[in-house]
Amino acid sequence: MKTKNIPPGPTEIEVTPAPNFGQGDRPFDFVTSTKGIVKFSSIRMRPESTTPSAVLAKNAHKIGLSWQGYSELQSDHGEGVTYGILFNEEFGSLYAKNPTEMLFELGQRFGPSATASLERYLDELDDMKDDSGHRRIFLTAAWADTFAEPYSEVWLAAMAQHAYFIEENSFAFGYFSALLDMKKNTEQHFLRGKVTAKSAGLGGTTRSSKFSPVRDAVLTEMRRLVGKGFSRTNAARMTREKGLGTSQAANEKLWDRHHKK
Numbered sequence: 001m002k003t004k005n006i007p008p009g010p011t012e013i014e015v016t017p018a019p020n021f022g023q024g025d026r027p028f029d030f031v032t033s034t035k036g037i038v039k040f041s042s043i044r045m046r047p048e049s050t051t052p053s054a055v056l057a058k059n060a061h062k063i064g065l066s067w068q069g070y071s072e073l074q075s076d077h078g079e080g081v082t083y084g085i086l087f088n089e090e091f092g093s094l095y096a097k098n099p100t101e102m103l104f105e106l107g108q109r110f111g112p113s114a115t116a117s118l119e120r121y122l123d124e125l126d127d128m129k130d131d132s133g134h135r136r137i138f139l140t141a142a143w144a145d146t147f148a149e150p151y152s153e154v155w156l157a158a159m160a161q162h163a164y165f166i167e168e169n170s171f172a173f174g175y176f177s178a179l180l181d182m183k184k185n186t187e188q189h190f191l192r193g194k195v196t197a198k199s200a201g202l203g204g205t206t207r208s209s210k211f212s213p214v215r216d217a218v219l220t221e222m223r224r225l226v227g228k229g230f231s232r233t234n235a236a237r238m239t240r241e242k243g244l245g246t247s248q249a250a251n252e253k254l255w256d257r258h259h260k261k
Contacts, residue, residue, distance in 0.1 A: 011033055011034070011035040012033070012034045012035070013031065013032070013033050013034075014031070014032045014033075014034075015029050015030070015031050015044075016029060016030040016031075016032075017029050017030075028043050028044060029043070029044050030042075030043060031043070031044045040067075040070040040071075040073075041070065041071045042069045042070050042071055043069070043071070077177055077180075077181055078160070078164075078173065078174070078177040079161075079164065080247055080248075080249030080250075081157070081177065081180060081249055081253070082156075082157040082158075082160045082161050082176075082177065082180070083157075083161075083246070083247065083249070083250065084246075084247065084249045084250035084252070084253035084254075085153055085154065085157040085180075085253065086140060086154065086157050086158065086161070087246055087250045087253075088250065088253055088254055088257060089154050091140050091158075092136075097140070097143065099135055099136050099139050102139045102140065102142070102143040103115070103118070103119075103122075103139060105143065105147070106118065106139070106142060106143060106146060109146060109147075118142070121138075122135045122138065122139070125138055125166070134165060134166060137161050137162060137165050137166060138162065138166055140158045140161065140162075141158045141159055141161065141162035141166075143158075144157075144158035144159070145158070145159070151179075153180065153183070156176050156179055156180050156183075157176075157180065159172075159176050160172075160173050160176035160177055160180070163176060215254060217244050218239055218244045218245045218251055218254055219254065219255070219258060221235075221239045221242065221244055222235045222236060222239050222251065222255055225238055225239065232252060232255055232256075233248075233252065235251075235255070236248045236249075236251035236252040236255060237251075239251050
């Protein structure tokens, strides 16, 4: 069987002038370059822009490459993303899917003998009282592997954390993280991984009212900041700096979930 090599398509470049946010004598453009599934964005200073001589002198010994200016590579695509996904789905000590609840549900599914084996393994991972470390991460992964939709957002995030923190397998962690990015970019109907007790055969709902005040406070503050002209990213960061939300990445994720286009 003969194979045919298909030459890659041309790189598409889109240039959008940036609004003037008091940038003074340094105007710039947003530049987006796309080729196939690869997409990168960056900021390009205009020719008339000036750079202070002190900055030029400070960086005169450095030679940069193009990828170092891509916006996508300035944010966390791994640990922060997986944490944000699981946080938004209420995995954690204070929410519906806490270690005690997950252990109980796994015990209900597999029986006393398997539960005893699981508890012995958990004791090897962490102290019994530490439900925020390896015990929690393993239980989250075991619960997702048992009840969540295979290869869904929650499943990938839970397996990524398990690979990174428990197995210390950076190759697997990188692949799981890359799959999360690819799913978001290529799937029109991306499975959000929202596993309810009904879909998991547990009855009832797993959503916890404890999360609502936290979620509402984050969204309210971010809406206020966005309304004042701040970007989604800056709003998420500033909201976290005020003590709302667990991380900038989690706040961005929460915003995206409630402001779908």
